[in-house]
Amino acid sequence: MTNLQSWILKGQEMIKDRERRILRAKKWKFDTVATHGLYDLQQAITQNNGSIMEPVYMSPAQAYTDSAEMEAALSYQMPTWCYSRIANPSTFFLEEVIALLETYGTGIEASGLSTSSGMSAIRTATDPFLVKDDSLPPPNIVSCAKVYGGTFQQFWVRRHEEQGVEVRWIHDPFDLNEWEAAIDDGTRYVFGEFPSNPSLSIFDIEKVAELAHLKNAPLIVDSTCASPALTRPLAYGADIVVHSASKVISTSGTSISGLLVARKNLISKVGCNEMKADFATWAKLWPYRDNGPSLHPMGAILTLNDLRTLRMRIVQMSKSALTVSKFLQSHSKVSMVSYPGLESFKGRDLANKYLKLVDSDEPMFGYMLMVEIKESDSDSSINTRKFFDGLDMIWRATDLGRVKTIATLNAISTHQQQGEEGRKLAGISPNAVRISIGIEDPQDIIADLDRALNNI
């Protein structure tokens, strides 16, 4: 046996060992998977000086024993991390956990990839579907118009205005006919947020996935605002899930990071077989390597540390968000509250279908709500700003999913750049305030809101 072959054999052992750890984790409940992932005592003792926490590999590159190992590794014939722009043991721990959580309880095979931000996760998840293919009609993107401001800009300014890709915005995501009419043989991917930031719009993931698949297009869902503790879109037919892990996944607020999880053998009318077979691994080895949106290992471990406690935080934050949204709904200075847990919520049936606390049947609706303040006319924001500026404990910031409650005036912040027309499309009015509920005692949150409202 040559030296090269023995490294390839060693690589096969490493793959078997990883598969054993994955099978072990698949027998656990959600909280246990989030806490342990693939890192176990044996690995700690043999590789990491017994450290009970996953180590931060603050290193750009991996060294090899000899030329044969280098050859086996760099020709991808054995698992390797080689260079931190491609992979790193610390980011790997995070990627394995999110892939397990997004497929939790489903039997679906998927793999994960970490990125430097939520925006780069979206770019990494979508770009490969826009490849040149002259055998097809000109490419188009079909997306909910109610998406995060950065996503709106990425699709509209970067893809459409700069690169000429047609973007078809879905105005009413509850209208399946609108989706059906928009998706055609040129559609490269279909995109939606569940629920959307900040207007909390939702759509029927299962039905939209079916419509996308009829035209050989993947459905990509941004599930940042739900998190895998409340819904797992792959289970309903989505092909790729993306997250801004900067939000509730890393609630304590230490870094910007993104994640994507792609099902194996996803549906696409373009791309090579390797891409369709295992999108996240293919992306990591090829376009991600070339484009360079990798996550720093320190950010990966900080994110992983928060991810362990995701479910319990989601419980506390969701319960408080429901209490706060009921309080706001009954307040005389408030004209509208959008929260999937309220009876008045548009799409309540879909919210009940898709949003449930994992490992329980309890409907649960997340940490984010949108409130509109009463104004004398619809273009005004005088009262809204008085309320906003009068908040004391609650932070004024463009942030969400944090342990601390945060309020945002979206028309002048997250959705500033897309202009008035874009804001109308996204359903953002000048009197809309997004409130992301933290883990404080809800009575203290309500007291601050009440005082600021009564100050108007």
Ligand SMILES: *Cc1c(COP(=O)(O)O)cnc(C)c1O
């Ligand atoms: C914040 C956010 C993003 C962008 O994520 P970053 O980590 O800030 O790059 C994308 N989608 C949604 C729904 C978000 O809330």
